[in-house]
Amino acid sequence: MHKLRTxxxxxxxxxxxxxxxxxxxxxLDVLYPAALENSISEKNAHKINARIIxxxxxxxxxxxADLILVERHIxxxxxxxxxxxxxxxxxxFEMVQNSGEAWDEQTVHTKLDNKIRGL
Numbered sequence: 001m002h003k004l005r006t007x008x009x010x011x012x013x014x015x016x017x018x019x020x021x022x023x024x025x026x027x028l029d030v031l032y033p034a035a036l037e038n039s040i041s042e043k044n045a046h047k048i049n050a051r052i053i054x055x056x057x058x059x060x061x062x063x064x065a066d067l068i069l070v071e072r073h074i075x076x077x078x079x080x081x082x083x084x085x086x087x088x089x090x091x092x093f094e095m096v097q098n099s100g101e102a103w104d105e106q107t108v109h110t111k112l113d114n115k116i117r118g119l
Contacts, residue, residue, distance in 0.1 A: 025049055033060035040065045048074060055079035056087075089115050 002012045010017065024031065024044055031050035033039050040048065040061040045068035053069065054077040055061060061069070061076060069076055093108055103111070 030054055032056050036060060038062050040069075042068060045069055046072070048072070050074065052077065085116065086112065 003009050009015075018026075021044065024033070024040065025047045026049060028050040030052045031048065032054050034056035036057060037059045038061075039057075040053070042062065042064035045061075045065035048069065052075045053061065056079065058079060060079070066076065089112055090108065093103070093111060097103060
């Protein structure tokens, strides 16, 4: 609601602003880097405090950072293998529906589940 009212997430009551780079250093179960290529590099990979990284953009992790994350036993779900598959598939479903079909939410979930499972 705050963003809808103000147009920004800034100054959310009770929230503390942190610098962009500090977001990657938060203690998390899962970190979702999105929208920025090479946001995790050899310069900051040793500061990552997440158990899992689920890449939601193209190449958010550099090859050098990948090596550091492997050494630190941080599991990375690659954008090209799994993380982006759902978004791309649902985008395809939207394109199909633009040709005159309209699916309810349950139909989308069923079709997505079947597609991901290879059925």
